[in-house]
Amino acid sequence: MADDIKDKVKTDVPTVTFTMDGQEVTVAKGTTILEAARSIGIHIPTFCWHPKLKPVGSCRMCYVEIEKWPKLAVSCVTEATDGMIVHTESDKVKRGRRATLEFLLLNHPLDCPTCDQGGECELQNLTFEHGIDDSRFDFQKNRFTSDTDNTVFDDKRIGPEIILNRNRCILCYRCVRANKEAFGEYDLGVYERGNIAEINAAPGQQVNSPFSGNLPEICPVGALTSVDWRYKMRVWLAGKTPSICPYSSSGSNILIYTDDNKNLIRRVTSRCNDDIDDGWLSDITRYGYQIANSEERLQTPLIKKEGKQVEATWDEALEVICNRFKEITEKKGKVCIGGLISPSLDNASLYCSSKLFRTVFNNNNIDFRTDYRMLPNKPDSYFGMLCNRSFRITDIDDSDVIVVLGSDLIREHHNEYLRIRKAVNFNNARVFSLNPYSVKSADVAQAEIVYNIGTDEIILVAIGLAAIEMGLVEQGLAQGFKEKVKLGSLAEATEVCGVSSDDVKLVARALAGDGKVSVIVGELITRSHGREAVASALFNLSRLLGIDKKGQMAVLARYANSRGAEKLGLLPIPTGAQVEMLKAMWGKFPDAEPQTTDAMLALMHKEEISGGLVLGGNPIMLYPDRQFITEGLEKLDFLVACDLFESETTELADVVLPMSSWAEYEGSYVNLEGCNQVACQAIKHIGQSKPAFEIIRLIAEKIGTSLFESDEQMATEIEQLLSCEPDNATPDNFVDVLPLSEEVDPDFPIPLCICDDPHHTGALTQKAPSLTNFTGEAYIEMSPDLAARLEVSEGQPVRVESPVGKIVMPVKVSKHIDNDVVIIPRNFSQIRVTSLLMRKKRVDRVRITKVDE
Amino acid sequence: MFYSPVRTNAAEVAQSNRLHLFRYVEDPEQVKVEKFEEHGGYVAWKKVLAEMEPSQVIEEVKNSGLRGRGGAGFPTGLKWSFVPKDSPKPRYLCCNADESEPGTCKDRVLMERDPHAIIEGMAIASYAIGCHQMFIYIRGEFAHCADCMEKAMKEAYEHGHLGKNIHGSGFDLDMIVHTGGGAYICGEETSLLNSIEGERGMSRIRPPFPAIEGLYSCPTIVNNVESLASVPHIINHGAGWYKSLGTEKSCGSKIFSLSGHVKQPGNYEVELGFSLKKLIYDKDYGGGILGDKKLKGVIPGGSSTPFLTPDMIDIKLDYESLVEGGSMLGSGAVIVFHEDTCIVWVIKRLIRFYRHESCGKCTPCREGTAWLEELINRIEAGRGKPGDVEKVEEICGNILGHTVCPLGDAAVMPILSTLKLWRDEWQYHIDHGKCMVKTDFEFK
Numbered sequence A: 001m002a003d004d005i006k007d008k009v010k011t012d013v014p015t016v017t018f019t020m021d022g023q024e025v026t027v028a029k030g031t032t033i034l035e036a037a038r039s040i041g042i043h044i045p046t047f048c049w050h051p052k053l054k055p056v057g058s059c060r061m062c063y064v065e066i067e068k069w070p071k072l073a074v075s076c077v078t079e080a081t082d083g084m085i086v087h088t089e090s091d092k093v094k095r096g097r098r099a100t101l102e103f104l105l106l107n108h109p110l111d112c113p114t115c116d117q118g119g120e121c122e123l124q125n126l127t128f129e130h131g132i133d134d135s136r137f138d139f140q141k142n143r144f145t146s147d148t149d150n151t152v153f154d155d156k157r158i159g160p161e162i163i164l165n166r167n168r169c170i171l172c173y174r175c176v177r178a179n180k181e182a183f184g185e186y187d188l189g190v191y192e193r194g195n196i197a198e199i200n201a202a203p204g205q206q207v208n209s210p211f212s213g214n215l216p217e218i219c220p221v222g223a224l225t226s227v228d229w230r231y232k233m234r235v236w237l238a239g240k241t242p243s244i245c246p247y248s249s250s251g252s253n254i255l256i257y258t259d260d261n262k263n264l265i266r267r268v269t270s271r272c273n274d275d276i277d278d279g280w281l282s283d284i285t286r287y288g289y290q291i292a293n294s295e296e297r298l299q300t301p302l303i304k305k306e307g308k309q310v311e312a313t314w315d316e317a318l319e320v321i322c323n324r325f326k327e328i329t330e331k332k333g334k335v336c337i338g339g340l341i342s343p344s345l346d347n348a349s350l351y352c353s354s355k356l357f358r359t360v361f362n363n364n365n366i367d368f369r370t371d372y373r374m375l376p377n378k379p380d381s382y383f384g385m386l387c388n389r390s391f392r393i394t395d396i397d398d399s400d401v402i403v404v405l406g407s408d409l410i411r412e413h414h415n416e417y418l419r420i421r422k423a424v425n426f427n428n429a430r431v432f433s434l435n436p437y438s439v440k441s442a443d444v445a446q447a448e449i450v451y452n453i454g455t456d457e458i459i460l461v462a463i464g465l466a467a468i469e470m471g472l473v474e475q476g477l478a479q480g481f482k483e484k485v486k487l488g489s490l491a492e493a494t495e496v497c498g499v500s501s502d503d504v505k506l507v508a509r510a511l512a513g514d515g516k517v518s519v520i521v522g523e524l525i526t527r528s529h530g531r532e533a534v535a536s537a538l539f540n541l542s543r544l545l546g547i548d549k550k551g552q553m554a555v556l557a558r559y560a561n562s563r564g565a566e567k568l569g570l571l572p573i574p575t576g577a578q579v580e581m582l583k584a585m586w587g588k589f590p591d592a593e594p595q596t597t598d599a600m601l602a603l604m605h606k607e608e609i610s611g612g613l614v615l616g617g618n619p620i621m622l623y624p625d626r627q628f629i630t631e632g633l634e635k636l637d638f639l640v641a642c643d644l645f646e647s648e649t650t651e652l653a654d655v656v657l658p659m660s661s662w663a664e665y666e667g668s669y670v671n672l673e674g675c676n677q678v679a680c681q682a683i684k685h686i687g688q689s690k691p692a693f694e695i696i697r698l699i700a701e702k703i704g705t706s707l708f709e710s711d712e713q714m715a716t717e718i719e720q721l722l723s724c725e726p727d728n729a730t731p732d733n734f735v736d737v738l739p740l741s742e743e744v745d746p747d748f749p750i751p752l753c754i755c756d757d758p759h760h761t762g763a764l765t766q767k768a769p770s771l772t773n774f775t776g777e778a779y780i781e782m783s784p785d786l787a788a789r790l791e792v793s794e795g796q797p798v799r800v801e802s803p804v805g806k807i808v809m810p811v812k813v814s815k816h817i818d819n820d821v822v823i824i825p826r827n828f829s830q831i832r833v834t835s836l837l838m839r840k841k842r843v844d845r846v847r848i849t850k851v852d853e
Numbered sequence B: 001m002f003y004s005p006v007r008t009n010a011a012e013v014a015q016s017n018r019l020h021l022f023r024y025v026e027d028p029e030q031v032k033v034e035k036f037e038e039h040g041g042y043v044a045w046k047k048v049l050a051e052m053e054p055s056q057v058i059e060e061v062k063n064s065g066l067r068g069r070g071g072a073g074f075p076t077g078l079k080w081s082f083v084p085k086d087s088p089k090p091r092y093l094c095c096n097a098d099e100s101e102p103g104t105c106k107d108r109v110l111m112e113r114d115p116h117a118i119i120e121g122m123a124i125a126s127y128a129i130g131c132h133q134m135f136i137y138i139r140g141e142f143a144h145c146a147d148c149m150e151k152a153m154k155e156a157y158e159h160g161h162l163g164k165n166i167h168g169s170g171f172d173l174d175m176i177v178h179t180g181g182g183a184y185i186c187g188e189e190t191s192l193l194n195s196i197e198g199e200r201g202m203s204r205i206r207p208p209f210p211a212i213e214g215l216y217s218c219p220t221i222v223n224n225v226e227s228l229a230s231v232p233h234i235i236n237h238g239a240g241w242y243k244s245l246g247t248e249k250s251c252g253s254k255i256f257s258l259s260g261h262v263k264q265p266g267n268y269e270v271e272l273g274f275s276l277k278k279l280i281y282d283k284d285y286g287g288g289i290l291g292d293k294k295l296k297g298v299i300p301g302g303s304s305t306p307f308l309t310p311d312m313i314d315i316k317l318d319y320e321s322l323v324e325g326g327s328m329l330g331s332g333a334v335i336v337f338h339e340d341t342c343i344v345w346v347i348k349r350l351i352r353f354y355r356h357e358s359c360g361k362c363t364p365c366r367e368g369t370a371w372l373e374e375l376i377n378r379i380e381a382g383r384g385k386p387g388d389v390e391k392v393e394e395i396c397g398n399i400l401g402h403t404v405c406p407l408g409d410a411a412v413m414p415i416l417s418t419l420k421l422w423r424d425e426w427q428y429h430i431d432h433g434k435c436m437v438k439t440d441f442e443f444k
């Protein structure tokens, strides 16, 4: 906050100067007295005020006295003006605050000894500071009791992870305001009025948004507590370690609370970083830590003997790995080992893997993109260029126009979704959502454009044509743009996409204006092999409308360290600059043919790759063609898999190595904007597990090469690679847009999208009990209309068939979807959703039938 | 004949060339647009559209000295002039018909009996501030008023007084009749706006004031029904004429809702500066105290205003005089209490109302009114403890001036005034466990 204010002052906005407790203060005009006080270290107590919410001035705790004002002023909503003389600790102020505290405590149960908020309760702290030690209220206190029991204790589970105790509530309304303002949710409300007003879940609803875990965190008292943390331990006994979310690509800053005696993580809270997470955490970030505590964690290495995996020592396991890899290389040459590396791992692990493959196995068979389909083998593709553009999260805040293409952000980039909401709330940003089905996160959009699936690039072309037809662009540019597209007119383009040209014009007009722009391309594009066409169309649109000069456009990195993986060159073909740098560091660089994930799998099928290393992640569950990857891995002579848990992938492995979770060692991660952040070690290694980078180094050593002479060397090399800034290159001119269209098999008419559930990501979070409390099993999400035509209702099972697979799962009816696209989350191993997919398809299509029970 | 057969002084008004609001309220046909037009309705509206610039309308209303009739008495023309001239945002007008202040029942009569007068006033105000979408927010319990307004609105559209290109002027104006859920707080202007927006009826912090950032964050004017209904008359007869009514600073006429222990409760339109004594005792108005008892006290401006005592009976009913007398004109609801009234009982009844109506937003009002109710109930029932009266006074002090909206002040001002005027009665309840006045009256 203090910095914010200083910034405001710097950028020559008008200022005001006034006196506070005898000090002269100069702040930007519009700064409240409270903010000004905080900027100079004067503490004014508050309840309802929250730095990330619009102030409402309701609790009446933050009184100050302003000379010549007849009444006390509430500092959280009173702007400082020139010449004001403010007193924050006068007798009148103290009396006012004491009166407020007395009012707040009238009906408060004072059940502090059994309250989970103890030690971090703002009411407790402020009463201690200002309060009176005696109650003058000699009436029966107001009591809420939960409907289910008849004790005086209110204990109502209003969401999968939230417990409400209305008696402790001081009605500061922070929770309801945050829920509505910051998260766009209406599942929590205020009912009744006056002193029987109560916070509660909306009738018949659960408080279960993907941000619900923030509510207990911002509740100043113990009225909202989380199931996860409750009664586990007293907060002052917990160890606290600063860390980074291992799931989100923005790298939310977190604080890990540990029970050091039991070596367990107890909870995760926000370690607010205004530039990154803005103080909000998604539930995935908050509860995802639970996988580290899981009883199911792999404890020891396993070696397959006579078809069965049996426990072994590290020495035995490393010995086998070394021997088998040597054997394979001797038999087939050095290119026959491939590596699939998880982009959720820290920099050291990723970099060690790259170095192992390139300097020891001497090949370029390495990729982190295991859930992409049909990756091109070209380094300088347009999509590659788009991935290598800079992006800043905070630049969303003051964008005037925000376009999201191909993403339901709430399932993919939680933090950025909240940023967009913030831009709308505080900066009147206009948001446009372009997707093949209507998405939840379009709730802030001025216009939501739902286009025919598989026409992602055409919709971008249509926007350009709309701008041209409205005369918003210069003739020469218009000519250049039109030459590269096969579609003559806006009408033709909108016809292909199945959208209204009015909507497209709205986007075109917004993008053609002078306002700051952010264009975000999401995973529906990234993971599809339409990505090249989309990237070229986007570059053309940017050239036409000057988008990249007015702001930013980027493909957002998907996993905690995807960006790091790119920067460290963990791709089959790193950029030219990276190769130069690596050559200089290593003294060599393999000239073997580079192989992407798909290419490696194809070579496994042909038995040209016979050894495999899977480091973290569960590619069998995530790769978009289960049959293809399973058969490929099965054909390997030897597979090593390292992970936290047994999985479909480790099942196929000849050696399984137990990996430490991110909380068990210090590691650094590069977020989607290129910011390198450190996660410290919070707990000791579970069982015999080891960090991924250590495993790689041990393997190299066993084979006979030491990857680094010292830890410092490793650190320096990583640092050097990370120092490369994105080049922000754009094509020199308009480029061809080559639309990809596919025949639709009439037997399989319904398009299928695979996404994350809003409470899960990838394959690991199904091991976090809190997250499975929200969603525990797979479903197929569809429009009410489609459900009606299939004659199924919520929860009823349907059979979903594609040309290659068949699965059965229950239906989830989603009111916001209004076309025939269906969505299945990929996070649940009970159903093998990737078995429906074919890697060569741009759009997967299925047939759905009702299952008669 | 009428849905709410309240007594009015329409006959007197009809004879007068100075009063105007009640001229036709006893004519059952007045609700029909034809009759209204026959009586000179919508002439002002046509005149404004044809001959006046918006700024001229504002000037005219400013010059007339019209002040808000909703309670605060803010100069109406001045309020309109706060709407930013250069804002690209739409502007809105909201007619405040939430009339819930205990004792007040004047807007209801206007809505039921002369709805077009309100529409005409709203239309002129809309024109003046450049608004094309106006709302009337009607108290939830007033279903009948909402019906009347709906019907009138339909007719106004049919007769071309609303809609597109009104009377060929090129000016468009639409109207929405919006009913509340039945909450006193929704009469407070910012809560009213929240309620129209579909939010919970809770007051907003001011500034920003609605004229700058109101409904949907756009410039918005909120005016009381009676304020707006006065506007056409100002246009018709001129600002000078209106200013000549009433006193120098309290111009025009005002409807007083007279209730309590009087023989003839009702709504009476009189010029501001009218004598309180005449209103209560004159045979054309209150007709004297019930049972010809002695007067004990009067609340002159709705339940939120401090009491007057019999020695002030000669006070004039205008903004300045009442402030001088320690009270306020408020909404003009004069509630009369005779000598047998237990003042603690009256306060008990009032605090129950305020506690029930507190929106719950700010701590002092939410918690304080409830605590007060408990204490006052106990005192009234004769179970008060020594020190309770002082406690009541102190709690009132902790509420007064400490709340988000004026409801908190409104709740405690009458209490504080009775503590000053009839402290002995309060203390008697504590000391003797019973009331010092007769209590065998039923307050209606």
Ligand SMILES: Cc1cc2nc3c(=O)[nH]c(=O)nc-3n(C[C@H](O)[C@H](O)[C@H](O)COP(=O)(O)O)c2cc1C
Binding pocket: B067, B068, B069, B070, B071, B072, B073, B074, B076, B096, B097, B098, B099, B100, B101, B184, B185, B186, B187, B188, B189, B190, B222, B223, B224, B225, B227, B228, B405, B406, B407, B410
């Ligand atoms: C608790 C409370 C209740 C109110 N109720 C009403 C009401 O019912 N009708 C009304 O016109 N004004 C009411 N007001 C006053 C309005 O806030 C506002 O001042 C008024 O509508 C402005 O109109 P005017 O300027 O024409 O008087 C109330 C104010 C408060 C604080």
Ligand code: SF4
Binding pocket: A168, A169, A170, A171, A172, A173, A174, A175, A176, A199, A218, A219, A220, A221, A223, A224
């Ligand atoms: S539940 Fe907590 S955050 Fe919500 S209003 Fe009550 S005290 Fe405030």
Ligand code: SF4
Binding pocket: B185, B202, B203, B357, B358, B359, B360, B361, B362, B363, B365, B366, B403, B404, B405, B406, B407, B408, B409
């Ligand atoms: S004073 Fe009462 S009614 Fe007004 S905002 Fe506060 S709680 Fe609500």
Ligand code: FES
Binding pocket: A045, A046, A047, A048, A049, A056, A057, A058, A059, A060, A061, A062, A063, A074, A075, A076, A077
């Ligand atoms: S913090 Fe200012 S009123 Fe609550």
